[in-house]
Amino acid sequence: MIVLDEHLDEGIVLVPLSHRLKSRVVSVRELRPGTVIKDEAIPALLGRYKKPTYVTDFWQKFPAHARYCLICVPVPTQRQGEIPDLLTAFLKHSSFRTVRQRMGKVIRLNRTEILYYAISQRAITRVAW
Numbered sequence: 095m096i097v098l099d100e101h102l103d104e105g106i107v108l109v110p111l112s113h114r115l116k117s118r119v120v121s122v123r124e125l126r127p128g129t130v131i132k133d134e135a136i137p138a139l140l141g142r143y144k145k146p147t148y149v150t151d152f153w154q155k156f157p158a159h160a161r162y163c164l165i166c167v168p169v170p171t172q173r174q175g176e177i178p179d180l181l182t183a184f185l186k187h188s189s190f191r192t193v194r195q196r197m198g199k200v201i202r203l204n205r206t207e208i209l210y211y212a213i214s215q216r217a218i219t220r221v222a223w
Contacts, residue, residue, distance in 0.1 A: 095143060096181075097122050099150035100131065105132050110178040115185065122148070124181045124186075137162070145193050149181060156200050163196040167203045184208065187220055 096119045104121060108126055112119045122131055125139055131160040133154060140146050140162040147163040151174065156164050165184070167177045180203050189207070190196050201210040 095120065095146045097125065097140065097143075097146045097150065099148070100173075102149065102151060102177065105138050105170075106174045107177050111181060114178065117147075121131055126159050136164075140164075146192075147196055149177070151177070153202060157195045158198055158211060160198045160213060163193075163198070164200045165203060166201065180205070183223070187221075187223070 096111065096115065096117050098111075098119065098121050100122050102108070102121075108119055108121060122136070122139070125143070131139065133152075136148060137159060140148055141159065143162075145161065146166060149167065151167055151169055151171075153168045154164045158164075158197075165181070167180055169176055184190055184201075184203055187219040190201075190208070199206060199210045200212075207223065209218050210221070211218050213214045217222060
């Protein structure tokens with residue numbers, strides 16, 4: 095399951111991803127309807143689901159955890175239309191193609207590289223596209 099941050103535009107990000115990916119794509123709002131979900135509550139909320147991948151446009155240091163993957167695509171609001179292409183390419187990358195390869199990582203995507211840290215490592219790893 096791909097879970098999108100509430101700040102990502104559903105028409106620009108969620109709908110295109112839903113058409114492109116085999117995984118279920120939902121807004122975080124669907125996980126806890128009718129409530130405000132603060133950033134610090136995201137890890138606990140994700141831990142309730144089976145291996146979700148959370149996508150946001152806001153970079154914040156989150157703890158890596160074996161039960162989920164966090165992906166940040168730091169683009170301004172007017173460039174959110176780039177997220178579906180970047181995320182689709184990322185999910186086809188040989189190092190991150192499977193859920194098992196992604197779990198336990200906090201990842202930052204941009205057009206030139208993929209940066210991540212994981213549960214068992216403190217150093218940031220750089221991966222070329």
